[in-house]
Amino acid sequence: MEKNQKRVSKNLDFSKLLERVLKFISIRPRSQKEIIDYLQKKVPQKKDLQEKILKEIENLGLVDDQAFACWWVEQRNTFRPKGKKALFYELRQKGVDNLIIEEILAKGLDELSLAYQLSQKRWPSFQKLPPQIAREKLAGFLLRRGFNWEIISKTLDKITKKQ
Numbered sequence: 001m002e003k004n005q006k007r008v009s010k011n012l013d014f015s016k017l018l019e020r021v022l023k024f025i026s027i028r029p030r031s032q033k034e035i036i037d038y039l040q041k042k043v044p045q046k047k048d049l050q051e052k053i054l055k056e057i058e059n060l061g062l063v064d065d066q067a068f069a070c071w072w073v074e075q076r077n078t079f080r081p082k083g084k085k086a087l088f089y090e091l092r093q094k095g096v097d098n099l100i101i102e103e104i105l106a107k108g109l110d111e112l113s114l115a116y117q118l119s120q121k122r123w124p125s126f127q128k129l130p131p132q133i134a135r136e137k138l139a140g141f142l143l144r145r146g147f148n149w150e151i152i153s154k155t156l157d158k159i160t161k162k163q
Contacts, residue, residue: 017043017053025057029068033095065096069104081114086146115147115155123159135160 017039024030024038035057039050057063069091076082082090084105091101122141126134135156142152 013043013046013049014052017049018056021053021057022062025062029071030063031065031068031094031096032063035063036095066100066104068094069096069100073104073109077109077114081118081145083111083115083142083146083148083151084109085148089146111147111151112154115142115145115151116158118142118145119155119159131160 126137
């Protein structure tokens, strides 16, 4: 009788944890590392349960770092554009493999147009400043967003010629 209770308890733990993980994934796509970190936080002593849950989620097709990286880059470009350097760093923090990141970032990420769009939004607030200081502030802003100097230089030239 006691064995059956333990078995039922283990199945209940598995079901509850699987449900929690599925809810965690339903909020937004997750990388494999994020899911592993979540499992380790929820059940730190139960490695076998963590592995079972991870295998179940993989069988359901809910763990795909490549799809996650595509989604992440698309979201960043839409809502808070950043350069390739910043995107690379963010995806590494999420546990995505370097090869996957490089492949995703090589696909049609037009940094120049992203930098120019950001600059157009920011430039009016800098126009009251002397031209050199305005350029420096805009360059600093773009650097913090992960754009390289070549892109920044072209963007600065383009936006200041327009004015």
